Amino acid sequence: EAGVTQSPTHLIKTRGQQATLRCSPISGHTSVYWYQQALGLGLQFLLWYDEGEERNRGNFPPRFSGRQFPNYSSELNVNALELEDSALYLCASIRERSTDTQYFGPGTRLTVL
Amino acid sequence: AQSVAQPEDQVNVAEGNPLTVKCTYSVSGNPYLFWYVQYPNRGLQFLLKYITGDNLVKGSYGFEAEFNKSQTSFHLKKPSALVSDSALYFCAVRDLDSSASKIIFGSGTRLSIRP
Numbered sequence: 105e106a107g108v109t110q111s112p113t114h115l116i117k118t119r120g121q122q123a124t125l126r127c128s129p130i131s132g133h134t135s136v137y138w139y140q141q142a143l144g145l146g147l148q149f150l151l152w153y154d155e156g157e158e159r160n161r162g163n164f165p166p167r168f169s170g171r172q173f174p175n176y177s178s179e180l181n182v183n184a185l186e187l188e189d190s191a192l193y194l195c196a197s198i199r200e201r202s203t204d205t206q207y208f209g210p211g212t213r214l215t216v217l
Numbered sequence: 218a219q220s221v222a223q224p225e226d227q228v229n230v231a232e233g234n235p236l237t238v239k240c241t242y243s244v245s246g247n248p249y250l251f252w253y254v255q256y257p258n259r260g261l262q263f264l265l266k267y268i269t270g271d272n273l274v275k276g277s278y279g280f281e282a283e284f285n286k287s288q289t290s291f292h293l294k295k296p297s298a299l300v301s302d303s304a305l306y307f308c309a310v311r312d313l314d315s316s317a318s319k320i321i322f323g324s325g326t327r328l329s330i331r332p
Contacts, residue, residue: 108260137320146324147261147307160319194260198320206251206309206320208260 108197108209116215117185125180125212129197136178138170142191153178154200185216219244221310223323230298230330238293238306238326246314250291252282255305267291298330
């Protein structure tokens with residue numbers, strides 16, 4: 105069974121540009137979470153999508169947005185990039201309404217110059 | 218509201234000694250608790266989880282965690298540390314009684330095992 109995949113592995117942008125990060129969940133998982141991890145520190149909750157809808161979002165500005173597609177894959181968009189957006193962005197998937205385990209992808213390293 | 222705290226930024230242990238990484242939580246309902254490990258430049262790997270039942274949960278790589286409801290804690294333990302256990306460890310919690318409850322993580326504890 106394939107795990108959670110994320111693309112691209114690395115992304116380099118300049119200030120003011122837009123970044124798009126992608127995540128494909130484990131087959132059978134309907135829910136996708138996005139987290140930001142800056143400087144190898146803690147995980148900050150960004151967004152939670154389930155069955156195509158946004159269920160919750162963390163304390164991030166509106167320029168962080170995303171969506172979930174009918175096949176449950178997800179996209180995270182960051183507009184008007186700022187230097188402090190440089191981080192590892194982790195996606196995780198889980199089968200909701202169960203006591204299943206959340207599994208993580210390898211992450212996308214976003215660098216803003 | 219739910220929260221999780223890892224009070225120690227770093228834990229240093231000699232190889233062969235027992236280790237403990239602390240985690241405390243706060244939820245309104247019943248907790249669903251996890252431990253994950255992260256190696257440099259990698260995603261998080263699942264170690265173990267507690268839902269219900271036996272308070273001592275055994276997981277991967279010889280790790281175990283003890284759920285203590287009265288102290289609202291879920292400390293990660295290992296009887297004999299290995300140098301290869303050196304990594305960043307995260308505790309996470311979810312409120313099982315809330316359908317809108319998200320999974321949130323602690324700030325992480327860096328475990329360093331010296332030879």
